[in-house]
Amino acid sequence: MTDAAFTLTIDGTVVAAKPGQTIMEAADAAGIYIPRLCDHQGLRHQGGCRVCTVKAAGRSVAACTQPAAPGLAVENETPHLHALRRDLVEMLFHEGNHLCPICEASGNCELQAMAYRLGMIEPSKFPYLEPTRPVDASHPDIALDTNRCISCGRCIRASEDVDGKGVFGYVGRGIHRRVAVDGADLAHTDAALSDHAVSADVCPVGCIIRKREGFRVPIGERDFDHHLIGETIAEKRR
Amino acid sequence: MSEPRLIEISPVTRVEGHGKVTIHLNRDNQVDEARLHVVEFRGFERFIRGRLYWEVPVIVQRLCGICPVSHHLAGAKAMDQIVGVDVLPPTAEKMRRLMHYGQVMQSHVLHFFHLAAPDLLFGFEAPAERRNIFEVLREQPELGRRAVLMRQFGQEIIEATAGKKIHGTGAIPGGINRNLPIAVRDRFLSRIAEMETWALEALAIARNYTLDHAELVADFGSFPSSHMSLVRDDGALDLYHGSLRAIDSSGGVIFDHLDYNGYHKVLVEDVRSWSYMKFPFIRALGAERGWYRVGPLSRMNTASFIDTPLADAAHRELRAVTGGAPNNSTLTSHWARMIEVVHCVEKIRELLHDPDLQGSDLVARGERRFEGIGVIEAPRGNLIHHYKVDENDQITYCNLIVSTTHNNEGMNRAVKDVAVKHLSGRDKITEGMLNQVEVAIRAYDPCLSCATHALGQMPLQVELLDAEGQLVDRATRGA
Numbered sequence: 278m279t280d281a282a283f284t285l286t287i288d289g290t291v292v293a294a295k296p297g298q299t300i301m302e303a304a305d306a307a308g309i310y311i312p313r314l315c316d317h318q319g320l321r322h323q324g325g326c327r328v329c330t331v332k333a334a335g336r337s338v339a340a341c342t343q344p345a346a347p348g349l350a351v352e353n354e355t356p357h358l359h360a361l362r363r364d365l366v367e368m369l370f371h372e373g374n375h376l377c378p379i380c381e382a383s384g385n386c387e388l389q390a391m392a393y394r395l396g397m398i399e400p401s402k403f404p405y406l407e408p409t410r411p412v413d414a415s416h417p418d419i420a421l422d423t424n425r426c427i428s429c430g431r432c433i434r435a436s437e438d439v440d441g442k443g444v445f446g447y448v449g450r451g452i453h454r455r456v457a458v459d460g461a462d463l464a465h466t467d468a469a470l471s472d473h474a475v476s477a478d479v480c481p482v483g484c485i486i487r488k489r490e491g492f493r494v495p496i497g498e499r500d501f502d503h504h505l506i507g508e509t510i511a512e513k514r515r
Numbered sequence: 516m517s518e519p520r521l522i523e524i525s526p527v528t529r530v531e532g533h534g535k536v537t538i539h540l541n542r543d544n545q546v547d548e549a550r551l552h553v554v555e556f557r558g559f560e561r562f563i564r565g566r567l568y569w570e571v572p573v574i575v576q577r578l579c580g581i582c583p584v585s586h587h588l589a590g591a592k593a594m595d596q597i598v599g600v601d602v603l604p605p606t607a608e609k610m611r612r613l614m615h616y617g618q619v620m621q622s623h624v625l626h627f628f629h630l631a632a633p634d635l636l637f638g639f640e641a642p643a644e645r646r647n648i649f650e651v652l653r654e655q656p657e658l659g660r661r662a663v664l665m666r667q668f669g670q671e672i673i674e675a676t677a678g679k680k681i682h683g684t685g686a687i688p689g690g691i692n693r694n695l696p697i698a699v700r701d702r703f704l705s706r707i708a709e710m711e712t713w714a715l716e717a718l719a720i721a722r723n724y725t726l727d728h729a730e731l732v733a734d735f736g737s738f739p740s741s742h743m744s745l746v747r748d749d750g751a752l753d754l755y756h757g758s759l760r761a762i763d764s765s766g767g768v769i770f771d772h773l774d775y776n777g778y779h780k781v782l783v784e785d786v787r788s789w790s791y792m793k794f795p796f797i798r799a800l801g802a803e804r805g806w807y808r809v810g811p812l813s814r815m816n817t818a819s820f821i822d823t824p825l826a827d828a829a830h831r832e833l834r835a836v837t838g839g840a841p842n843n844s845t846l847t848s849h850w851a852r853m854i855e856v857v858h859c860v861e862k863i864r865e866l867l868h869d870p871d872l873q874g875s876d877l878v879a880r881g882e883r884r885f886e887g888i889g890v891i892e893a894p895r896g897n898l899i900h901h902y903k904v905d906e907n908d909q910i911t912y913c914n915l916i917v918s919t920t921h922n923n924e925g926m927n928r929a930v931k932d933v934a935v936k937h938l939s940g941r942d943k944i945t946e947g948m949l950n951q952v953e954v955a956i957r958a959y960d961p962c963l964s965c966a967t968h969a970l971g972q973m974p975l976q977v978e979l980l981d982a983e984g985q986l987v988d989r990a991t992r993g994a
Contacts, residue, residue: 378682379574412565414907420567488908491569493878495685495693496678 283347287331288354294345301329301340304353308514310507311353312362312394314369314387314481315429316341321438323430326369328362328391363395364402371403372452374410374424375482381491382483384499388427389482390506410455415464419475420486426456427482436474444468456484517542517942524949527551527956529630529646531581532963536952538934544941549934551926551956553792553963560913568597568904572686575900575915578965581625583682584618584673585893586965588755589900591686592889597904599881600689606874607690612755613866614676614685615891619754620714620859621669622894623811623852626960627717628662631849634954635724640947661713665856668703668710672863675699690878700867707864711825714853714860718829721853725846726836734936736845736929736955739764740806741797742813743921745775745892750819752830752858754892760817761797761807766841769797775890778899784916792966794923795916806924809896810959811851816841821854823861829854845929845958852960855894893918895960919966922959929955 284291285300287309294303299322304311315326324342331340332352340351352358369375369388377383413421428447433456436444444466448457460466468475475485496502519542525535533555539547559578566574572590576583588611595603603611633646636655644650652659670680675695677683685691725732741764745757759778761769770781785794785802796805807813815834821827833850836842842851866872889900896918903912919926933955937948 378577379570381570381573412567412909414567414909420908486567488567489569489688491567492573492684492687493692496683 283345285345285347285349285351287351298345299341300331300333300338300343300345300349300351303345304340304351305510306513308511309353310510311340312391312507313341314366314391314427315431317431317435317479317481319439320431320434320479323434326365326427326429328365330358330361330365332358359395363397366391366395367397367402369427370397371405372408373426374407380425380483381486382425382480384496384502385477385494386483386501387481387506390501393501394505394507413458413463414488415462416466416468416488417464418470418488419463419468420488421458421463422484422486423455424484425482426484428454428456429481430456431479431481432456432474432485435476435479436468436472439473442467442472442474444472444474517544522938522944522949524952525554527953527963529633529953529957530961530963531579532961532965534956534961534963536930536956538938538952540938545939546931546934549927549931549952550789551923551930552790553966555964556791557964560915563910563913566910567908568594568902568910569688569908571902571910572688573682573684576682578915578917579962580681581962582618582622582894582965584614584677585891585898586900587677587683587686588615589889589891589893589898590902591688592756592891593887593900593902594688595889596887597884597902598688598879599884600879601881602879603690604874604876604879605871606694607877607879608755609866609869609871610676610691610694611686613695613863613872614673615755616859616862616866617669617672617676619669619894620856620863621666621673623856623859624662624665624669624717626894627721627849627852627856628659630960631957632662634950634957635849639951639954640945643946643950646950661716665710665713665717668706669859672703675703687878689880692877694874694877695872697873700872703863704867707860707867710860711857711864714857715825718850718853718857721850722829722832725850728846732844732846735951736932736958737843738928738932739843740808740925740928741769741800742816742841743797743807743809744814744817744897745890746818747822748772751822752814752818752820752826752855754855754859756891759890759897762817762841764841764843766816766839769799775899776888778888778890778916779901779914782916784920790923792923792963793916793920795921796924807921808925809918809921810848811855811894811896812842812845812848813896814892815851815854821858823858823865825861826854826858829857845955848958848960895919895962896921917962917965919959919961919963922961923966926956926959926961929959 282295284293287304292303292307301311311329313329315323322341324339329340330337333349377389410423432445436442445456447454449455458466520540522538527534534553536551538549541547571594572587575590576587578586629648632651637645674680677685743761746760747753747757759773759775760771781798782795783798796802821830886903891898898918899916901914905911930952933952937951
């Protein structure tokens with residue numbers, strides 16, 4: 278393999294890429310937004326949520342982990358992929374207890390914003406699982422409301438790779454897998470407000486809560502009050 | 516002689532929430548019992564436990580879609596105490612007041628024009644198909660248009676202060692999350708004179724109706740009762756803050772200048788087997804005599820004066836009808852309500868001219884406390900929110916006494932009064948006669964969905980009747 282730059286196409290647009298880049302990285306650099314939830318700037322890729330699923334050479338792959346390759350023909354904005362992504366997002370709503378009207382993440386929430394972007398007017402396809410999940414408010418500055426967790430693992434990677442702590446981790450298997458803390462509760466971990474894992478933009482939903490900050494940003498000034506998720510990436514093309 | 520009959524009005528219409536009325540007629544066609552039942556259950560007091568305290572103002576406002584601001588602000592006032600703040604920065608208090616006046620204005624206009632006006636304009640026994648807002652718009656299009664635009668004005672005030680017309684996030688523990696930009700202020704100022712004109716015209720309609728139908732008003736659902744509200748320290752009407760004042764039916768003071776943090780020392784909540792709504796009463800007077808009314812008419816009775824000139828003049832005229840004694844006639848509520856609309860418009864104008872609304876000091880902080888009580892005068896009357904919060908910032912206790920709950924006994928008395936006067940002795944009960952019962956309920960502008968929270972201690976009575984209606988067995992739980 279050489280270090281030479283190459284090109285691939287995304288929905289017919291020719292995009293430049295370098296060896297080692299994922300399809301998503303090449304797309305981002307070219308100003309083409311591929312929807313994603315578990316992937317986050319500065320954290321290692323996971324390929325967990327599958328919202329970034331694209332068709333590459335006819336196969337469904339996660340754009341955040343699949344390497345870009347010379348001449349690859351990638352499909353991103355197709356009705357079929359759009360419907361698949363909407364179903365994936367809808368299932369996340371059904372698996373947890375996502376009450377946007379009373380959630381302090383509303384307006385800044387990537388799950389909510391993704392639902393709007395994908396045109397999910399109401400979750401209606403699947404039955405609500407309505408799990409019983411606790412709120413862990415034991416830490417003086419941080420609370421964890423796992424009702425809203427979508428198991429994206431961003432906090433886990435941020436805590437391990439950036440903070441070097443391992444405050445968060447997965448427990449359980451299959452549909453029972455969820456994010457938990459390494460201790461009896463959050464108060465018995467070494468989590469701190471200065472951790473990258475608990476910074477405002479790592480948790481895409483309202484699960485990791487910085488205490489006493491909720492609702493301080495007025496409606497109209499929140500991240501997604503005036504634009505769709507992904508627009509800042511797409512703006513690079515203009 | 517005829518068979519005993521049970522008449523059910525279900526649902527009660529042109530009110531917020533779900534309720535029904537049952538009227539028991541005996542063999543002589545006399546009304547034995549008439550009751551307003553609240554048949555829905557909300558349970559906010561229970562499921563808010565465990566939530567984080569700064570979520571309270573946003574969660575509890577979901578009780579209601581008509582006056583969510585009342586719950587938003589009562590919850591926020593309680594949370595002010597939790598964060599140790601007794602005095603808000605001026606910008607925060609004035610933004611909240613502006614929000615509240617906008618809300619009371621739009622809620623009262625909604626009630627008067629959309630819900631009550633069909634009865635008042637077309638008659639209590641007018642055909643059911645005429646008794647709705649669309650007929651008002653068809654027959655009096657200009658009046659109907661103004662009603663819609665006045666509501667719009669109030670809703671836009673809410674949007675400018677809370678972020679959304681319904682269920683915003685403006686009030687946060689210790690303050691507010693926004694101020695009022697000059698451009699937005701000027702937009703409201705350009706319309707305020709028109710609002711004042713229309714408010715005064717609405718006031719004239721309600722006043723004239725009350726005075727022109729003096730005989731009906733004096734008789735219809737009219738009965739002596741105590742009245743309670745917040746008043747300002749000097750006795751003025753204050754919809755946002757003050758201390759509690761209660762008077763009896765002849766104007767005698769039951770309590771006055773009472774710090775609302777001690778509400779539970781003077782008020783007790785009773786429960787009954789046939790409704791999800793509690794029955795509060797004044798402790799000193801006991802369960803039988805201690806019931807009282809709240810709301811616009813009660814506020815006219817408790818307030819010594821109003822601190823805005825147009826509303827104050829109207830207040831004095833209303834008080835003169837009963838020679839200064841408390842006015843106990845249910846239908847006078849509409850007049851009282853329109854006086855408050857004028858008051859709100861005057862207050863909004865005053866606030867819009869106040870430069871504090873453009874201030875940037877929005878939030879105060881103090882020493883954390885573990886119990887908080889917020890009381891406000893909602894459109895429908897006094898509203899009490901009481902919370903306890905643990906050291907983890909989670910709610911452990913919540914008690915809500917909502918305006919409609921305060922008025923529970925009063926509404927039931929009004930229902931019975933009207934039923935006895937208009938249904939007793941009649942062989943044939945018409946739909947129009949039944950609407951009279953609803954008119955009495957509507958005058959209280961009840962919000963039934965706000966008012967149903969009792970849980971865990973609800974008494975329950977089950978009766979087993981045989982085919983002839985004879986009691987076979989009865990099981991009772993609780994009171």
